[in-house]
Amino acid sequence: MRVGYLGPKGSYSGEALFKLNFLTDFEAIEVSDFSTLFDMLQKRSLDCVIVPVENSIEGAVGIVLELMLKHDFIIQEETILQIQNALMALPGTRLNSIERVLSHPQPLLQCKNMISRLLPYAKVVSCPSTAEAARLASLDPKSAAIGSPKNAELYKLEILLSSISDEEYNFTRFFLLGRTNRSRTGHxxxxxxxxxxxxxxxxxxxxxxxxxxxxxxxxxxxxxxxxxxxxxxxxxxxxxxxxxxxxxxxxxxxxxxxxxxxxxxxxxxxxxxxxx
The missing domain is CATH 3.30.70.260 (ACT domain)
Known part of the structure; x- marks a missing residue:
């Protein structure tokens, strides 16, 4: 089974994929944006996709809800992932040298007050995913990324600050979408x-x-x-x-x-x- 998620490797969607109970034997396929995920599922290049639908701080992921309205896919399962946003950059980077803060729009909103307080002069740059933000930060000594601590491991970055979300309670809900109806479980x-x-x-x-x-x-x-x-x-x-x-x-x-x-x-x- 081929399951698509918003990549690259290390994204929150990728983490959520491995929390699912429904999937046991599958190939995880990295996709660059939500529209492509849904198109690939429509064309049967993928068997299922996992997508974020709401966050406890910023609410609904609008583009995903709109794509769900547009397509006729069926929810297979839901899962909830605790989001631990960290600020990361190349080893040795100082806060006062950071000129750009990179992340997916959702984490940028989840950390907006913290960014304003700690990096008031840095430019905020939206990226397709937190993992892509980390990858880009690994190529630029003037940039820092916000994302999962796992991104730091994958892209050899140093965590400058941990737990930088504006609210301590930060969870994101994900749907696994496919084509089959699920039977009753009683819950x-x-x-x-x-x-x-x-x-x-x-x-x-x-x-x-x-x-x-x-x-x-x-x-x-x-x-x-x-x-x-x-x-x-x-x-x-x-x-x-x-x-x-x-x-x-x-x-x-x-x-x-x-x-x-x-x-x-x-x-x-x-x-x-x-x-x-």
């Missing part, structure tokens, strides 16, 4: 996206009441612009239960008449730490 989640009818009072309440009436626990609800009309939103909802559970099945059926659009991303085992 499942279901993820959907839907839109309400515009200018209809109580439209969102009407949707949420279907879950409340059936005592379905919603673990996430988030709105994002539909990009069609100002004020038009798509709601991303995660709930406990499998789509084949009777109460979840009933709720999803009820939403068909109450939404202008609904998409079920799949049902999958809720996160548990990987067992040895």
């Amino acid at each position: 499942d989640k279901t993820s959907i996206a839907c839109s309400t009818y515009r200018d209809k009072p109580g439209a969102l309440f009407s949707i949420l009441s279907e879950f409340a009436f059936r005592k379905i626990n919603l673990t996430k609800i988030e709105s994002r612009p539909s990009k069609r009309v100002l004020g038009d939103y798509i709601f991303f909802i995660d709930m406990m239960g499998h789509r084949e559970d009777a109460h979840v099945k009933e709720a999803l059926a009820a939403l068909v008449d109450k939404t202008s659009f609904i998409k079920v991303f799949g049902s999958y085992p809720a996160f548990r730490e990987k067992t040895v």
